Amino acid sequence: MNLLASKDNLIRWLDLLLHEHVVIAPVRVQGLTLFQPISKAEEVDLDFDNTTLPPKGWFLPPTETLFSVQRNDGQTKLVPAMVERDALIFGVRPCDARGIALMDKPLLQEPSDALYRERHARTVLVGLSCRQARPECFCTSMGSAPNDASYVDILLTEIEVGYIVQVTSKKGKMLLPESFTEYEGVLPTPPEPRAVPIKDVMPAMKGLFDDTYWERLADRCLHCSICAYVCPTCYCFDVRDYSDRGNIERVRSWESCQSSGFTRIAGGYNPRATKGSRLKQRFYHKLLYFPEQFQDIACVGCGRCIKACPVNIDIREIIDDLQQLEAKSGA
Numbered sequence: 001m002n003l004l005a006s007k008d009n010l011i012r013w014l015d016l017l018l019h020e021h022v023v024i025a026p027v028r029v030q031g032l033t034l035f036q037p038i039s040k041a042e043e044v045d046l047d048f049d050n051t052t053l054p055p056k057g058w059f060l061p062p063t064e065t066l067f068s069v070q071r072n073d074g075q076t077k078l079v080p081a082m083v084e085r086d087a088l089i090f091g092v093r094p095c096d097a098r099g100i101a102l103m104d105k106p107l108l109q110e111p112s113d114a115l116y117r118e119r120h121a122r123t124v125l126v127g128l129s130c131r132q133a134r135p136e137c138f139c140t141s142m143g144s145a146p147n148d149a150s151y152v153d154i155l156l157t158e159i160e161v162g163y164i165v166q167v168t169s170k171k172g173k174m175l176l177p178e179s180f181t182e183y184e185g186v187l188p189t190p191p192e193p194r195a196v197p198i199k200d201v202m203p204a205m206k207g208l209f210d211d212t213y214w215e216r217l218a219d220r221c222l223h224c225s226i227c228a229y230v231c232p233t234c235y236c237f238d239v240r241d242y243s244d245r246g247n248i249e250r251v252r253s254w255e256s257c258q259s260s261g262f263t264r265i266a267g268g269y270n271p272r273a274t275k276g277s278r279l280k281q282r283f284y285h286k287l288l289y290f291p292e293q294f295q296d297i298a299c300v301g302c303g304r305c306i307k308a309c310p311v312n313i314d315i316r317e318i319i320d321d322l323q324q325l326e327a328k329s330g331a
Contacts, residue, residue: 001182002164002165002166002182002183002187003164003165003167003176003180003181003182003183004161004162004163004164004165004180004181004182004183005156005162005163005165005179005180006161006162006163007046007162007163009162009177009179009180010156010162010163011041011042011044012041012177012179013177013179013180014038014041014044014090015040015041016177017088017175018038018039018040018041020086021085021086021087021088021124022037022085022086022087022088023037023038023087023088023090024036024037024038024055024058024087024088024089024090025038025043025044025045025089025090025091026044026045026046026048026051026090026091027043027044027045028045028048032052033045033048033049033050033051033052034051034052034053035051035053035054035055035057035058035089035091044090044091045091046091046128046158048091049132049134050093050130050134050302050304051091051093051096052230052304053229053230053304054096054099054230054231054232054302054304055089055092055096055100055232056096056099056100056103056232056233056235058087058089058119058123059100059103059116059119059120059123060103060107060116060235060237060254062229062253062254063251063252063253063254064081064115064251064252065081065249065250065251065252066080066081066115066239066250066251066252067079067080067081067249067250068247068248068249068250069247069248069249070247071246071247081115083115083118083119083122085122086122086123086124087119087122087123087124088123088124088125088126088175089123089124089125089126090126090128091126091127091128092125092126092127092128092152093127093128093130093302094127094129094130094139094144094145094146094147094148094149094150094151094152094155095137095139095142095144095148095232095300095301095302096232096300096302097125097127097148097150097151097152098139098142098143098144098148098150098151098232098300099231099232099233099300099302100120100125100151100232101150101151102232102233102290102294102296102298102300103116103232103233103235104120105293105294105296106235106294107235108120124153124154124171124172124175125151125152125153125154126152126153126154126155126156126172127149127151127152127154127155127156128155128156128157128158129146129147129155129156129157129158129190130146130147130190130191131158131191132191133146133191133192133193133194134193134303135194135303136302136303136304136306136307137193137194137301137302137303138193138194138195138196138301138303138316139193139300139301139302140192140193140195140301141193141194141195141196141197141198141301142196142198142297142299142300142301143296143297143300144300144301145190146190146191146193147187147190149166149168150168152168152172153167153168153169153171153172153175154166154167154168154169154172154175154176155168157187157188159185159188164183164185164187165180165183193301194316196301196316196319196320197319197320197323198297198319200323200326200327201287201319201322201323202287202288202291202292203326204322204323204325204326204327205283205284205287205288205322206288207326207329208322208325208326209280209284211325213321213322213325214276214277214279214280215274215275215276217276217279217313217318218274218275218276218278218279218280219275220311220312220313221258221275221279221311221313222310222311223258223259223260223275223278223279224258224310225256225258225259226305226308226309226310227256227258227282227305227308227309227313228254228256228257228258228282229254229256230304230305230308231304231305232300232302232304233286233298233299233300234256236254236255236256236257236262237252237253237254237255238252238253238254238255238262239251239252239253240253257272257278257281257282257285258278258279258282259278260273260278262278263278283315283318285298286298286299286315287299287319287322299315
């Protein structure tokens with residue numbers, strides 16, 4: 001059974017949730033829409049197309065302390081990082097929710113990432129269906145949809161009189177207020193994003209590892225890593241230890257396979273020393289290695305990398321190029 005929430009009831013509900021949760025929601029900040037903790041519901045931007053960054057930063061922060069070692073009066077104490085409060089992420093687009101589900105595959109398999117697992121268990125996802133398909137979107141080709149409720153606890157779909165409320169989990173059901181009423185109407189028809197044929201991309205890539213295509217593509221790439229930082233499914237990180245007066249912190253920070261030092265090892269050897277080898281790794285991981293291991297392409301079709309790339313590298317064009325190259329080689 002679906003429910004209906006007026007906009008006023010939705011705002012009041014969010015204000016109530018703030019008493020027991022850290023509520024993270026889309027907020028306008030200097031012309032950008034970003035997921036940020038809010039202190040009152042009226043801060044939420046309900047009219048955004050999509051956020052500049054995905055909500056993965058709550059589960060895997062850009063920088064976080066994993067643990068610290070503190071020395072005092074001759075005693076040494078290990079202090080692990082803790083997740084202090086339950087959280088609710090509001091306004092998650094279905095593609096971003098699928099991105100979290102894809103990150104779960106490597107980060108929740110044993111041995112699981114303890115902080116990621118704890119945040120995941122203590123977080124409720126409230127999704128918001130897309131009203132329109134942006135030019136860079138292709139989510140339906142990547143296993144999602146503008147109104148996909150599969151990966152959230154609650155999905156909101158905007159209609160003229162308010163929001164249709166679909167509840168998909170016990171966590172979501174426990175949070176519903178009595179002010180939401182029964183909705184007996186039908187769900188609106190979702191928008192249709194651009195279709196990107198992908199059925200032949202995996203077999204195509206198996207024969208193109210040594211193709212000069214990657215170096216030609218890399219001639220355009222600046223290796224700024226913006227594609228990784230805006231991506232809902234990129235989860236690579238670096239770990240460093242910092243010492244101050246005998247106290248030590250182990251800190252994890254986002255990193256990118258596009259970085260020249262990402263694969264550098266002891267002695268200075270780098271197995272991916274060229275720009276082409278690093279760019280190739282990004283797309284092979286997303287389109288071949290990840291699906292071989294986890295049975296899903298590591299892309300949700302949000303299009304953020306397309307929009308953010310300063311030299312207009314477009315993953316949709318790359319998918320098409322690879323399939324065409326393979327077709328020509330087999331002709």
